[in-house]
Each structure stands twice: as C-alpha cells, then as structure tokens.
Amino acid sequence: MPSIRRAVIDVGTNSVKLLVAEVSERTVLPVLEKSEQTRLGKGFYETRRLQPDAIAKTAQAVAQFQTEALHWQAASIRVIATSAARDALNPFDLLRAVEQASGLRVEIISGDQEADWVFAGVTSDPRLATQSLIILDVGGGSTEVIVGEGSVAYFRQSFPLGTVRLLEELRLSDPPLETDWQSCQARLDDFLVKQVRPTLEPALRRCSGSSVQLVGTGGTTTILARMQLSLTTFERERLEAVRLTKEDVWSHQKRLWNLALEDRRKIVGLPPNRADVILTGVAIFGVFMTEFGFTDLRVSTRGLRFAAVLPSLT
Numbered sequence: 001m002p003s004i005r006r007a008v009i010d011v012g013t014n015s016v017k018l019l020v021a022e023v024s025e026r027t028v029l030p031v032l033e034k035s036e037q038t039r040l041g042k043g044f045y046e047t048r049r050l051q052p053d054a055i056a057k058t059a060q061a062v063a064q065f066q067t068e069a070l071h072w073q074a075a076s077i078r079v080i081a082t083s084a085a086r087d088a089l090n091p092f093d094l095l096r097a098v099e100q101a102s103g104l105r106v107e108i109i110s111g112d113q114e115a116d117w118v119f120a121g122v123t124s125d126p127r128l129a130t131q132s133l134i135i136l137d138v139g140g141g142s143t144e145v146i147v148g149e150g151s152v153a154y155f156r157q158s159f160p161l162g163t164v165r166l167l168e169e170l171r172l173s174d175p176p177l178e179t180d181w182q183s184c185q186a187r188l189d190d191f192l193v194k195q196v197r198p199t200l201e202p203a204l205r206r207c208s209g210s211s212v213q214l215v216g217t218g219g220t221t222t223i224l225a226r227m228q229l230s231l232t233t234f235e236r237e238r239l240e241a242v243r244l245t246k247e248d249v250w251s252h253q254k255r256l257w258n259l260a261l262e263d264r265r266k267i268v269g270l271p272p273n274r275a276d277v278i279l280t281g282v283a284i285f286g287v288f289m290t291e292f293g294f295t296d297l298r299v300s301t302r303g304l305r306f307a308a309v310l311p312s313l314t
Contacts, residue, residue, distance in 0.1 A: 004076075005031065007069035008308040009062050011081040011094075011106065013041035013140030013164050014219070014277060016058055018065040019305040020072045028124050028306045032072050033234070035219075036061040037273045040094075041084040041141050041164040048089045059097035066102045079106045080308055082114055083141030083162060111158025114304060115144040119153045121306030122217055125240070128300065132212045134204070137303055138220050138284050140164035140277070145196065147203040147212075155203030161191055161284065163220065163277040172279065175260040184280070188287040197291070204292070214294040216244075217303040219274065220281030224252055225299045226269030236301050244297040246289045253282045 003024040010017040020032040038057040044050060062079060069077050079098065085091050085108045095106045109117070118137045123129050130150055137144040141162040147155040166187070172180045204212070222234075225242040256264060256279055264275040289297065 003027075003029075004311075005072070005074050006309040007065075007072075007074035007077045008305045009065045009069070009077065009079045009104075010305050010308070011040065011058060011062065011079065011085060011098075013044075013082065013084040013142075013162060014039060015140070016040075016061040016065065017305060018068065019309060020069050020074050021306075021309050023309050023311065026124055026310065028121075028302075028309060030236075032068065034065065034068065036064070039164065041162075041168075043168075044084055044088065044141075045165055045168045048087065050084065050088045050090055050094055052093075055094050055097050058094065059101040062098050062104065063101040066104060077104060078308055079104045080304070081106050081108045082304075083111075083139060083158075083160075083165075086110065087141065087160075111142060111144070112156065114142070115146050115156035115158050116153065117307035118144050118217060118303045119146045119148055119156060119307075120310065121303040121308075122215060122300045123148075123151065124306050124310075125300065125302055128213075128215065132207050133215050134207075134212055134294075135215045135217060135300075136285070136288060138163060138216070138218045138281055143284065145200060147200070147207065154206060155200065157199060159191075159196060161188075163280045163284070166280040166284070167277055170280070175263075176257050176279065181257050181283075184283050185287060188283060189291070192288065192291045200292075213298055214289070214296070215298045215300050216285060217300040218281075220278065220285060221297065221299045222301055223270055223274055223278055224249065224282065224285075227252060227267060228269075230268045232268060234301075239299055239301055242299045244299065246286075246295050246297075249282065249286045249289060249297065253286045256282055 003022045007020045015037040018034045022029040132149045135146040143161045225239045265272040
C-alpha cells in the first residue's frame, strides 16, 4: 500500500497538538510534531463550560496548525477533541469557533474511542506490538487505562482524572505545602481504590503468569524522561529507550513538589509552560505505580494521534 501524508490536530484539555506523518497501513512515520498550550480546561471544572478566551486560543492554534499541515503537503487534516470538549455543556461554542477560524470540522471522540486509539497508537511501535501491556495515558482532563496484547485490548476505560482537572481541584500553594501533597495523595489513593481497582483488577488477573509492561504515554511521561536525560529537545528514540523505576518517579515527585513554580521552570527538560501541571502528572504516575505494584515505567511518545492518522480509523 503506497504511503500518504496525513495530519491530525488533537484538541486536548491542556494543549493542542499537531502530527503530520507518512502513513501506510499500520506504519506511521512522523514528519512534523508540534504542541501549543491553550489550556482549554482552564476554569472549566467549576462551571462545566468552556471559557471564551480558552476557546479563542484553541481555535487560533488549530488554524495555525492547519497552515503548517498544508505547508507540509498533508493530503488530509483531521481535528479531534477529547475530555474537556466531550464533558462540556457548551461544546458547540468550540466547534463553531474552530470552523470559523479554519473551516475545519471537529470530531469529539468518546472516552472509549480515545482509549482504543491510544492502544492502537502505542502498539504501532513494533517493539510493543506483541507484548502484554498496561497503558496509562494521562491527559489534562482524563486518564485512559488499557490492558492488552498484540492487536487485542481486553480492557479499556477512560477515567475522569487528569493533570489540569486535579490541579484545579487542589488549588496548591506556591511552593506546595506538605499538607498540599497529603491532600493530593489521599485524593489519588481514594480514586484508585474506589474507581480504578474494581474494574482494572480482573483484567490484570488475566495477565497472571506473564510479564505485564506498564507503558506511560502523554505529556507527563515524555517530560519525566526528558528530565531524566536532561534533554532540551524532543528525541523520540532516546525518550522511548527510557525505563523509569518507581524510585525514579518518586524522586522526581519529591524534587518537584519542594520547588516554587519559578524554580520548576528552570529545570532542564521541563517546558516552562508545563511547570504547574507536572506536579499532578508525576503524582498520578507515582501513586498508580505504588497502588498496583509496578516497579518500572516504559515511555511511549506514540498514542492517540498515531492512531487517528491510520487509514483504518478514518
């Protein structure tokens, strides 16, 4: 099957991301990847309404990414939206703004769709295509958990837990206080025990007798890997070679939660505009690994967008 150049623009709760790739069946070769933080979920969780300034920034980012995708000769441009858009009382405000700015239509995908596509995207990496995996995709507004092997996912669920959502709930001091961390940890412990464990445990039992690899995808794991390597640039091969131990994750947690925002912005590998949400991101991974007994975390830079450009999902 000849390759075709496709683009997908992913409208998330924290940022808008662009992938332009050469695609052939299940092979995705990135040509251009970019991200623009627009914080669509800012102020959202009190009112369940997307705010006008965040909508405007998001629509502008989509229009800019459309221009770049066309410059890179993408034959098609797909726009998908996830947690904040699907949970909002006013999603049509976003859809209308994007269409007015770019002429593009937005697909709001369900949590189950998002989980399915994350699995397809991560397993487009041949190194992960045949392994037993539990994938944790931590976004701004939701976290997708998928358990599967090869091309078969036998558990997938989207949970209302994300870095922006949790950050807005906690309203942390700067720098965070010990009581802030205790509140965060207690909130996550309670969520995992009451909402995640009852449905996830049966799926994990299906994996008994085989080694299950925990894979993290999304901004948090990429940033933690960059911090681990002191990388100032995005280098996929180096990032995907990283294995973060549970001790590594908790070490990052301790360091990050003891620094003020301005000091976190100076950390090599941590983009300054992610210095707030990294607190809740590292907390989610640390508490999850402890709760479910995972000793190491493999990093994947592939996920939702890698699936959304595949011909089989268009």
